[in-house]
Amino acid sequence: MSKRNSQDAKRAARERLRVEREQQAKKDKRRRQLGVAGAVVAILAIAGGIGYAVTQMGSDWDKASDGELVVPEHASGENGTTVLIGDESAEKTLHVYEDMRCPACAAFEQSAGATLKEHVADGKYQVSYTMATFIDDVASGEGSKNALSALGAALDVSEDAFMEYKYALYSAENHPQESLDEFAKDDYLLDVAQEVDALKDNADFERNVEEGTFDRWALEMSEKFDDNKDGVTGTPSFVMDGEKLEVPNMPAPSPEQFTQAVEAALEK
Structure with a gap:
């Protein structure tokens, strides 16, 4: 193999390696984005569940805020x-x-x-x-x-x-x-x-x-x-x-x- 052909082969190999690395980097980035998105969805789902539970627990007290104010004896002001x-x-x-x-x-x-x-x-x-x-x-x-x-x-x-x-x-x-x-x-x-x-x-x-x-x-x-x-x-x-x-x-x-x-x- 001539010296020129050997250099061309090396350049081609380096180019293939560069392309493969870029493709892998893009895959890794998409994987990270999907992971973050999944975590956000999970957090929102949990938060939604907690919010619903708190809302349910607080429902009677929401009604109490509109209820009649009865003041205890021995209280003032x-x-x-x-x-x-x-x-x-x-x-x-x-x-x-x-x-x-x-x-x-x-x-x-x-x-x-x-x-x-x-x-x-x-x-x-x-x-x-x-x-x-x-x-x-x-x-x-x-x-x-x-x-x-x-x-x-x-x-x-x-x-x-x-x-x-x-x-x-x-x-x-x-x-x-x-x-x-x-x-x-x-x-x-x-x-x-x-x-x-x-x-x-x-x-x-x-x-x-x-x-x-x-x-x-x-x-x-x-x-x-x-x-x-x-x-x-x-x-x-x-x-x-x-x-x-x-x-x-x-x-x-x-x-x-x-x-x-x-x-x-x-x-x-």
């Missing part, structure tokens, strides 16, 4: 969303923000919740509660709203019943994991209520829980949290005279740590 408890002669008020499904709120209540109740009983300050329901959106479900509605039923009985029932729901024995929506079940809420003397076998309370008497009120309370003027976006949060309390070792301060933080705020 616009739409009954002010829950103020304690000695009216107390000079200051501690504003507490919580969500019933919130694990950090449960940790606080289990460590220093009893101390807060003692402070209020001793007249150190009044306590005002604003309850959120954002975990229902974040983790999906309706337990925050349902438990808040049940708290409304407890408040309708008495302020003490509200405090004791909230404390029982947050207890280590009764508070479910955030991913579980046990508070969405009326039976679960009623079982816990048996631990509160004022609610045990209380027919009016049970009927209000089962019929969702205070569902609309729970939604109004949730909106109050969303629009709060203290700039609170998470729970638990504590505000006195417009200033957020800096409590050590949150979300589970010792009784002494919580007391020190509160006393420092009271002295200002």
Whole structure:
């Protein structure tokens, strides 16, 4: 073979190799595009399924937003969303923000919740509660709203019943994991209520829980949290005279740590 023929053969071989590589690159690109498209379709299908499920779960609460607003006894303010408890002669008020499904709120209540109740009983300050329901959106479900509605039923009985029932729901024995929506079940809420003397076998309370008497009120309370003027976006949060309390070792301060933080705020 002449030198020229040998060079032509090499050029032809290189050209064939170039063409083959380009063809393979195009195949690989199409394969990647198909893979991404398939993943997007799968994600959209899953999202659509989740969206449908959430829509289904939220349908009763959509109806509640248009339902009659029944304000619990012992509530006050616009739409009954002010829950103020304690000695009216107390000079200051501690504003507490919580969500019933919130694990950090449960940790606080289990460590220093009893101390807060003692402070209020001793007249150190009044306590005002604003309850959120954002975990229902974040983790999906309706337990925050349902438990808040049940708290409304407890408040309708008495302020003490509200405090004791909230404390029982947050207890280590009764508070479910955030991913579980046990508070969405009326039976679960009623079982816990048996631990509160004022609610045990209380027919009016049970009927209000089962019929969702205070569902609309729970939604109004949730909106109050969303629009709060203290700039609170998470729970638990504590505000006195417009200033957020800096409590050590949150979300589970010792009784002494919580007391020190509160006393420092009271002295200002």
